[in-house]
Amino acid sequence: MGRQPCCDKLGVKRGPWTAEEDRKLINFILTNGHCCWRAVPKLAGLLRCGKSCRLRWTNYLRPDLKRGLLTDAEEQVVVDLHAKLGNRWSKIAAKLPGRTDNEIKNHWNTHIKKKLIKMGIDPVTHEPLDRKTSSPATTSHSVVTADSTSKSDETTKQQQSPQQSDVRDVLFDGSSPTGSSTNTVSTGGSSSSSSSHDQDPLVKWLLEEDPPTGDEPWLNDFTSSVDVDEFSSIAAGPELPWDGATDWLLDYQDFGLGDSSLVDGYMINSSNGAKF
DNA sequence: AACTTCTCCAACCGCTTTGGA
DNA sequence: TTCCAAAGCGGTTGGAGAAGT
Numbered sequence: 001m002g003r004q005p006c007c008d009k010l011g012v013k014r015g016p017w018t019a020e021e022d023r024k025l026i027n028f029i030l031t032n033g034h035c036c037w038r039a040v041p042k043l044a045g046l047l048r049c050g051k052s053c054r055l056r057w058t059n060y061l062r063p064d065l066k067r068g069l070l071t072d073a074e075e076q077v078v079v080d081l082h083a084k085l086g087n088r089w090s091k092i093a094a095k096l097p098g099r100t101d102n103e104i105k106n107h108w109n110t111h112i113k114k115k116l117i118k119m120g121i122d123p124v125t126h127e128p129l130d131r132k133t134s135s136p137a138t139t140s141h142s143v144v145t146a147d148s149t150s151k152s153d154e155t156t157k158q159q160q161s162p163q164q165s166d167v168r169d170v171l172f173d174g175s176s177p178t179g180s181s182t183n184t185v186s187t188g189g190s191s192s193s194s195s196s197h198d199q200d201p202l203v204k205w206l207l208e209e210d211p212p213t214g215d216e217p218w219l220n221d222f223t224s225s226v227d228v229d230e231f232s233s234i235a236a237g238p239e240l241p242w243d244g245a246t247d248w249l250l251d252y253q254d255f256g257l258g259d260s261s262l263v264d265g266y267m268i269n270s271s272n273g274a275k276f
Numbered sequence: 277a278a279c280t281t282c283t284c285c286a287a288c289c290g291c292t293t294t295g296g297a
Numbered sequence: 298t299t300c301c302a303a304a305g306c307g308g309t310t311g312g313a314g315a316a317g318t
Contacts, residue, residue: 090306106285
């Protein structure tokens with residue numbers, strides 16, 4: 001049986017969002033929340049489907065989003081987690097406050113993947129590409145996992161190679177913020193995790209399936225810096241900052257998100273990518 | 277200057293998962 | 298237990314701007 005479309009295609013607007021639509025959506029959600037996405041467009045006076053509203057909110061309008069390119073440290077987290085989790089972008093995004101799965105996925109496909117390939121590293125298996133030619137068995141495995149998507153993520157996870165730590169060393173030129181293997185995720189599977197790494201709460205956190213609880217010490221700066229009330233009062237107030245364009249959205253960071261945040265235990269200055 | 281190619285990313289599509297009746 | 302609606306998720310597409318010729 002065919003699945004019903006999420007919305008009536010006729011009379012539903014598609015394509016890029018206008019500033020007016022953004023404003024309507026933000027005003028509505030900040031005032032009412034989003035009890036039911038399907039009802040949101042109707043109640044907010046938008047000619048969009050609920051799915052489109054949800055995506056627009058989660059990927060672009062949310063006040064706690066960071067903007068701009070991923071920093072080196074964030075990239076490293078993405079590589080680490082991708083080695084462990086595969087293409088489970090939402091899980092990866094959950095470990096990077098202020099980043100969305102879409103953003104990470106795009107960044108992976110446009111930047112990180114190319115970097116890895118350029119360095120002779122298979123972005124799927126995180127193994128050196130020349131290993132494939134020398135190890136046919138591995139190759140066939142890799143091809144299978146490369147062509148599959150989330151459906152084979154479990155398989156992918158189990159096939160991660162111990163070489164993956166080398167991959168990160170190469171990718172970040174051995175000058176990662178941690179400066180050592182402290183940040184290296186043990187990728188030998190859950191049954192073979194390195195004891196030394198297990199001592200590191202950061203690594204434990206990376207290995208956790210659950211999203212951060214907000215109690216993680218390295219998230220304190222981030223969570224405390226998000227003043228949603230402030231954002232809400234600005235966005236919902238009588239004098240809205242919109243001037244017909246969405247440029248103001250780029251200034252979200254000015255609400256406290258852009259100065260610095262702690263990701264993966266690193267202090268990251270998101271405005272210039274500087275590492276501390 | 278004009279055209280083509282490349283790059284990036286917002287948005288869409290459709291499948292899977294979840295939760296309630 | 299089954300069914301269905303809603304939400305979540307990951308892959309893909311298309312358009313805009315940048316870069317190259």
